[in-house]
Amino acid sequence: MTTMTRFRAVPIDEARAGAVLHDDVRDTAGNVLLPRSTVLDGAMLRALARRGVATLLVAADGPTLDHLAAERARVRARLAYLCRHAGDGPANGLLRLVVEQYRLAELS
Amino acid sequence: MTARDVTFVVNNLRDLPALPSVVLDLISAFGRDDVDVTTLADKISMDQGMAAKILRIANSSFYGLPAKVKTVRQAVLVLGFDTARALAVASKVIDHFGGAHQARVAEFWRHSIATAVCARSLARHAGLDHDAAFIAGLLHDIGRLVLAVGFPVEYARVLDECAADEATLGEAELRILGVDHERAGQMLAEAWKFPAVIRRAIGNHHAPAGADLADIPGVVHAANAVVQALDLDGATHAAVPPLLDAAWDSLGLTDSHLLAACRETEGQFEEACRLLMRSEDHER
Numbered sequence: 001m002t003t004m005t006r007f008r009a010v011p012i013d014e015a016r017a018g019a020v021l022h023d024d025v026r027d028t029a030g031n032v033l034l035p036r037s038t039v040l041d042g043a044m045l046r047a048l049a050r051r052g053v054a055t056l057l058v059a060a061d062g063p064t065l066d067h068l069a070a071e072r073a074r075v076r077a078r079l080a081y082l083c084r085h086a087g088d089g090p091a092n093g094l095l096r097l098v099v100e101q102y103r104l105a106e107l108s
Numbered sequence: 109m110t111a112r113d114v115t116f117v118v119n120n121l122r123d124l125p126a127l128p129s130v131v132l133d134l135i136s137a138f139g140r141d142d143v144d145v146t147t148l149a150d151k152i153s154m155d156q157g158m159a160a161k162i163l164r165i166a167n168s169s170f171y172g173l174p175a176k177v178k179t180v181r182q183a184v185l186v187l188g189f190d191t192a193r194a195l196a197v198a199s200k201v202i203d204h205f206g207g208a209h210q211a212r213v214a215e216f217w218r219h220s221i222a223t224a225v226c227a228r229s230l231a232r233h234a235g236l237d238h239d240a241a242f243i244a245g246l247l248h249d250i251g252r253l254v255l256a257v258g259f260p261v262e263y264a265r266v267l268d269e270c271a272a273d274e275a276t277l278g279e280a281e282l283r284i285l286g287v288d289h290e291r292a293g294q295m296l297a298e299a300w301k302f303p304a305v306i307r308r309a310i311g312n313h314h315a316p317a318g319a320d321l322a323d324i325p326g327v328v329h330a331a332n333a334v335v336q337a338l339d340l341d342g343a344t345h346a347a348v349p350p351l352l353d354a355a356w357d358s359l360g361l362t363d364s365h366l367l368a369a370c371r372e373t374e375g376q377f378e379e380a381c382r383l384l385m386r387s388e389d390h391e392r
């Protein structure tokens with residue numbers, strides 16, 4: 001495993017899904033909200049913004065191919081779980097396809 | 109559950125406190141074109157909390173207006189009549205039911221606001237009344253809130269069953285309470301004398317009637333599924349409800365429209381929550 005040595009500070013509203021945390025993110029009380037090396041997704045970014053986190057330290061080199069592949073797999077698995085009761089009709093299939101494309105585009 | 113129990117639930121719902129008259133007046137005026145700007149501004153101005161909120165919304169970055177809006181009448185003019193009414197109603201209803209600081213209630217309103225924002229987007233793309241869609245989306249699950257508040261012990265069991273994937277929400281509600289959130293919401297909407305199309309959007313949001321598929325109830329039905337698929341809060345046991353093929357086809361929307369609605373919903377969601385859920389009491 002390679003140690004990340006380069007990082008940059010990114011305002012929370014400019015951070016993108018797929019970025020990798022260089023350091024732990026903590027709340028004002030010092031509690032860890034997300035540990036270092038976490039690959040950020042949209043839900044995490046929204047949650048951090050709600051908790052008042054203004055800036056993130058992320059790896060300057062961006063996510064590795066392994067990180068991106070793992071995140072894509074996580075997105076697909078989560079969507080499959082969310083759609084477990086939705087059925088397999090054409091409209092549900094279209095919804096799942098479009099949302100998957102939308103989410104994966106954040107990682108490209 | 110016995111028939112007597114069902115009657116008890118229904119009677120309990122009927123005893124719920126009424127919505128403020130200003131909200132009822134504003135909602136009942138949807139679809140009417142004989143209400144002018146001054147009348148609407150006067151109604152909003154009579155309620156200090158509502159007036160403060162509509163001014164804050166009009167002056168927020170959400171609308172990015174070039175000059176500061178100082179009066180409710182200006183706000184109604186710059187936001188547009190229907191939009192001002194929809195936002196005033198939304199903020200008042202959320203305040204009225206309160207509890208936005210409680211995690212469960214906040215989670216409820218966040219889903220409702222997401223559905224409202226998405227319904228507004230889909231309605232705009234479908235050429236329908238997007239402000240009525242916003243209000244119908246906001247209130248579509250109101251039955252869920254009143255069942256949870258009126259019957260907290262029973263509703264905790266409903267949620268436990270759903271979390272264990274033993275039943276859908278509606279199935280668990282019917283088994284444990286004898287009434288589901290669609291029916292409960294429809295009863296409230298009838299008691300509050302909402303316009304018929306909003307009543308139907310609340311009462312049939314999981315299965316709109318054929319004649320409603322291309323109208324606001326069909327939009328709310330689709331929006332409810334879209335926002336669950338977007339997973340905006342990452343709720344562990346969230347589930348996308350079935351999106352009826354007939355509903356989607358009737359709206360005449362393309363996959364490009366759907367993609368645009370996803371972007372618009374996610375792009376506006378947090379700001380809409382911030383504007384609508386922040387209590388005036390917390391600002392004093």
